[in-house]
Amino acid sequence: MNLRPNTFAAPSRFYAMAGTLTPWFWAAALLFGLTGLYVGFAIAPTDFQQGDAYRIIFIHVPAAWMSMLIYLVLAFWAAWGWMLNARMASMYARALAPTGALFTFIALWTGALWGKPTWGTWWVWDARLTSEFILLLMYLGYIALTEAIDDPRRAANAGALLALVGVVNIPIIYFSVRWWNTLHQGATISMTAAPKMVSTMLTAMLLMTSASGPIVSRWCSPALGRSCSSRNPTTNGSRDWNVDPLARRRRYT
Amino acid sequence: MIGLLLAVTRRDLLMARRRRMEALLPLGFFVVAAGLFPIGVGPESQTLRQIAPGVLWVCALLAAMLSVTQMFASDHHDGSLEQMVLAPQPLVVVVAGKVLAHWLTSGIPLVLTAPLIGVLFDMRAQSIVTLTLTLLLGTPILSLLGAVGAALTLGLRSGAALMFLLVLPLTVPALIFGTGAVGAVDAGLSAQAHMSLLGALLILTLLGAPLAAAAALRISLD
Numbered sequence: 001m002n003l004r005p006n007t008f009a010a011p012s013r014f015y016a017m018a019g020t021l022t023p024w025f026w027a028a029a030l031l032f033g034l035t036g037l038y039v040g041f042a043i044a045p046t047d048f049q050q051g052d053a054y055r056i057i058f059i060h061v062p063a064a065w066m067s068m069l070i071y072l073v074l075a076f077w078a079a080w081g082w083m084l085n086a087r088m089a090s091m092y093a094r095a096l097a098p099t100g101a102l103f104t105f106i107a108l109w110t111g112a113l114w115g116k117p118t119w120g121t122w123w124v125w126d127a128r129l130t131s132e133f134i135l136l137l138m139y140l141g142y143i144a145l146t147e148a149i150d151d152p153r154r155a156a157n158a159g160a161l162l163a164l165v166g167v168v169n170i171p172i173i174y175f176s177v178r179w180w181n182t183l184h185q186g187a188t189i190s191m192t193a194a195p196k197m198v199s200t201m202l203t204a205m206l207l208m209t210s211a212s213g214p215i216v217s218r219w220c221s222p223a224l225g226r227s228c229s230s231r232n233p234t235t236n237g238s239r240d241w242n243v244d245p246l247a248r249r250r251r252y253t
Numbered sequence: 254m255i256g257l258l259l260a261v262t263r264r265d266l267l268m269a270r271r272r273r274m275e276a277l278l279p280l281g282f283f284v285v286a287a288g289l290f291p292i293g294v295g296p297e298s299q300t301l302r303q304i305a306p307g308v309l310w311v312c313a314l315l316a317a318m319l320s321v322t323q324m325f326a327s328d329h330h331d332g333s334l335e336q337m338v339l340a341p342q343p344l345v346v347v348v349a350g351k352v353l354a355h356w357l358t359s360g361i362p363l364v365l366t367a368p369l370i371g372v373l374f375d376m377r378a379q380s381i382v383t384l385t386l387t388l389l390l391g392t393p394i395l396s397l398l399g400a401v402g403a404a405l406t407l408g409l410r411s412g413a414a415l416m417f418l419l420v421l422p423l424t425v426p427a428l429i430f431g432t433g434a435v436g437a438v439d440a441g442l443s444a445q446a447h448m449s450l451l452g453a454l455l456i457l458t459l460l461g462a463p464l465a466a467a468a469a470l471r472i473s474l475d
Binding site: 134137138140141144145148149153154157158161162164165166168169172173176177179180 | 401405406409410411412415418419421422423425426429430433450454457461465468469472473475
């Protein structure tokens with residue numbers, strides 16, 4: 001097969017690739033995840049001010065980064081799908097939304113767990129917490145809109161417009177909320193506590209970055225399976241990528 | 254362009270005038286919802302004065318979302334919306350005209366009623382004036398953002414409920430600056446900074462939202 005830049009823009013080929021790559025992503029996620037957790041929980045020293053409670057940042061901060069990054073990636077691919085009528089890009093955007101919402105929720109949840117021993121409260125209406133909360137609402141709005149529309153094309157395009165409006169609004173919301181109320185500690189209080197933290201942070205970030213890969217493809221697979229099976233009822237999603245290319249070509253034509 | 258805008262606005266205003274009760278429903282909602290707060294929170298005037306700007310703003314948000322779902326619904330129902338999309342005239346101007354009509358029929362009544370509710374909440378005269386001004390600047394933002402949401406959820410079964418989830422997070426900045434202005438006046442400061450930001454927000458929304466709503470209409474009627 002000739003590899004061109006748009007080779008994997010075809011959902012069937014992308015689906016095959018995703019199926020092949022999923023185990024590797026799992027392996028990478030496990031490797032990075034376990035290493036990150038080990039470095040974060042066993043090697044990194046205890047913070048002299050916050051005790052061991054600070055260690056939740058190894059989950060909290062990467063999750064918060066991913067929650068914001070995924071929204072941008074989602075908006076980018078949704079816009080790409082809308083502009084070029086690329087079905088794969090739209091599917092990818094829709095598959096990203098639950099993952100992003102999950103990371104946002106994890107960031108909020110671990111933040112609450114960290115806030116209780118450190119700030120003495122589960123939740124404060126502080127700028128970052130509020131904007132992260134609004135981000136969660138925007139993810140939920142995107143998911144709700146795309147799920148409410150039956151026609152996949154209209155769902156993808158409407159979602160793309162919503163995501164773009166959201167991207168334009170995120171800086172505005174962020175700054176307005178920050179002027180409204182700022183209590184959150186300056187960005188990196190514990191980063192300077194020990195130089196080893198930086199490497200553990202990086203590892204923990206890699207953990208989440210690579211962990212998102214398999215999750216995304218896991219979510220992508222059923223969606224693709226559905227679109228394949230609507231065309232051909234005998235094509236079963238999860239086994240499709242095992243079929244050799246010639247046989248598949250015969251079946252589709 | 255201006256002629257088209259005014260024609261669309263005049264048409265929608267005429268239709269609102271023929272169904273007067275329907276056009277005034279959001280206002281009724283606004284009064285009822287705001288009126289429930291003193292009953293729920295308790296009648297201490299100190300507390301009421303403190304929560305009044307937030308309550309009025311949130312009720313205005315909800316009232317605007319309730320009415321904005323109707324912006325395209327009836328036109329979509331009888332097919333005239335499709336003719337507007339197909340027409341050679343720019344759709345953005347049509348949308349802008351509809352938004353203007355919506356603001357005149359639902360935004361302006363809210364702005365006019367807000368001082369009365371402010372009195373019920375025992376607000377000071379200065380705060381009432383500021384609140385009314387922020388609503389005057391803020392309600393067009395709500396109509397504009399609402400138009401995007403209404404166009405996106407056009408003809409969906411759960412459209413009205415979806416509208417709240419889609420649009421309300423986007424209205425947070427307007428809420429913050431609107432209530433912030435009143436808070437600043439209460440604290441003895443100038444509300445100018447908040448007003449300027451609210452105005453900037455209005456200009457930004459005015460530039461972007463009609464385009465987005467027009468695009469959303471094309472997607473929905475694809």
